[in-house]
Amino acid sequence: MGKVIENIIKKRWISLYVENEIGVLAKISGLFSGKSYNMDSLTVGETEDETISRMTISVTSDESTFEQIKKQLNRCVEVIKVVDFTDIPIHMKEILFVKINSLKDSEKEEVFSISKIYGLAVIDCDRSTLLLECVQTESKNNAIIKLFQNSFPNRIEVVKGGSVAIEAISVADR
């Protein structure tokens, strides 16, 4: 019998419908830590039904571990549905705030230029500080962070919100 399974380690996505109750987030995150599954990000929020929350979880794992993760999640009484987003068209975005400190005027100009190119919004400022907001894919956000880190070393503060994802209707976006 063949026992060949795909064991490529790659980024994988799960969307989880869970009961919107106290302790459910702890249960899910505790499952990952308890079983030593490596979680990249987890976001959670209420859905159109206030009794249900939806989680978006990204992991980097091989196929067999990922299968186990899905099965273990399915075992949780509070988990209503597990949707595997791996290899299916989705829209995925994460929110990113970047605060850049100690900017000279010329540097501010540079930040405005970069913002225009990458579609960032400048949402707050004072004389030497700019606060940018960005809603992009995780990989784009990472690229933007890298760019600012190189341009303004030790002067940036970053807050990422973790990814949210939904099945695509016609156009996929990762």
Add this chain to the structure above:
Amino acid sequence: MEIRGTELFVKALREEGVNTLFAYPGGQVIDLFDALYDAEGIEVILPRHEQGLIHAADGYARSTGKVGVCLVTSGPGATNLVTGIATANYDSVPLVCFTGQVPTHLIGNDAFQEVDIVGITRNICKHAITVRDRKDLAKVIKEAFFIAKSGKPGPVVVDLPKDIQQAMGSDDYPKEVSIRGYKPSTGVHIGQVRRALSILNQAKKPVFLVGGGVNIAGAGEEFTKLAELTGMPVITTIMGKGAIPTNHPLYIGNIGIHGNYAANRAISECDVLFSIGTRFNDRITGKITEFAKLAAIIHIDIDAASISRNIQVDVPIVADAKTAIIKILEEAKGLPVSEWTKEVRGWKEENPLGMKKYEGMTPEIIINKINEKFDDLIVVTDVGQNQMWTTQYLELDHSRKLLTSGGLGTMGYGLPAAIGAKLGNPDIPVLCISGDGGMQMNIQEMATAVCLELPLILCVFNNSYLGNVRQWQEMFYGGRYAFTSLATRRSHAGRGGAGTENAGIENADIENVGIENEGIECADTNSARTSGGSSSCTSDSKEAIKGSPKYSPDFVKLAESYDAIGIRVETAEEIDEALDIASKSKNTPVLIEFIIEPEANVYPIVPTGKPLNEMVID
């Protein structure tokens, strides 16, 4: 009608058919106990420690197939359940554990005896929930019982804040349960069954591997029919033992690191492994890459997460074992494998289990005497060598007749679980086999057994060591008995407690005991019940202390101090009489202390990291 939460709790127990409640009072459950005071038809069992309590509920559940129910107070009462919850979780035992909690307005305030028991147990139980609103109480309890016993059974924790217990609310108790995230599998995928059978029909060397899932599903009878229909050899895990009678010609034995030669070899050489209700724990697989590496693997399990977790499976079937076996019986046919089965049986006959190295009163002889003495018996084990010997030598003809902590390996399980088993099966003799280490871990439950007037037969295999670890130290750590001797006195101990390598019970120890016991009464081994025939010790005569406790504690005196019967057995000739006395006891526990060879080992053994077929025979 409006009733208090406590009254609803009692109503819920009645609705769920609970007539035995294992409970220990405390401040946050005092209202519940008050409500139970007048609750006729619900017997409240009061163990001496919450750990004993939950193991008793576990033994009750395993031996009856019913849900075991616990009630303890908040804080330490709840945390004392933790080991028992994990034990039950590993072995899929249905329990509902009610824990008292501080009133909801105090939760999070570090109130007296407040702990987040739901948070603590979240990863070691099937489900855990705090009731935060009186209107949810009935629904939560109903769901708890449903979750505990359905699908893959397991423990459920229901945390009950004091104000919820006291609050008035509806007396409705739901008849139905619908949980949108929990739909246990009830059917069998017929396509997968046919795929499995098509592989099986081509097999030349197939074997069945049966785990605890078959016993939990009560599918022993159906499985035995399937084994007989196919003619395949049957191998069990220790949790699966009893699924087919052990004297059945198709039964080969246990698999695993202490499995028998034929079973481990058959797994290594089979071409189809038909496994039912096992999760391929590392104690049974040995070196995982070598496990059944020639075989196509079929795996039936009710828990999808148990399939292809440790061993990659070719044909998964997610189903209850009984449902699946019945379906398979409809489609299966006899296989031309009698030569293979005969070959495997031949291996068993050529390499029988047996303690060849040891003479006198061996665990093998004791267990064989137990086999001879009782027709119908529930055997509970503790954990350690006593457990391995029992699962090797015990003869069984039914499911639910062997209770043992297989997954977690919980020392201290035996005595309290035996109490629960006896309460659930008052007409069947219940015998517990434990070591001197495990027995001391919940010895306080002797008082429970005495007060409940339970005629338990408690066999303590006393070798003065934590024997399993000592055996590993002997075999794999150069004989350095680091802290595994339970007998050595401080004045004689070297580093590690045992003093010297391979230090068993030496003369110095015996003399020392004599000195320390000067002037006190000693047990007389010539008397079955020592209280009737004790003699005085002298400090300087080894002869005079013959029969006195070589180890600490003196289990005979300990039993007697609880008002139980204590018997010490030091020779094989005394076994029969002791078991006879014990089996005649009607309402008193009898503890038989068997003084066994201190350094007797369990064989075969598969060293860590080795494949099953590289076992050390003796």
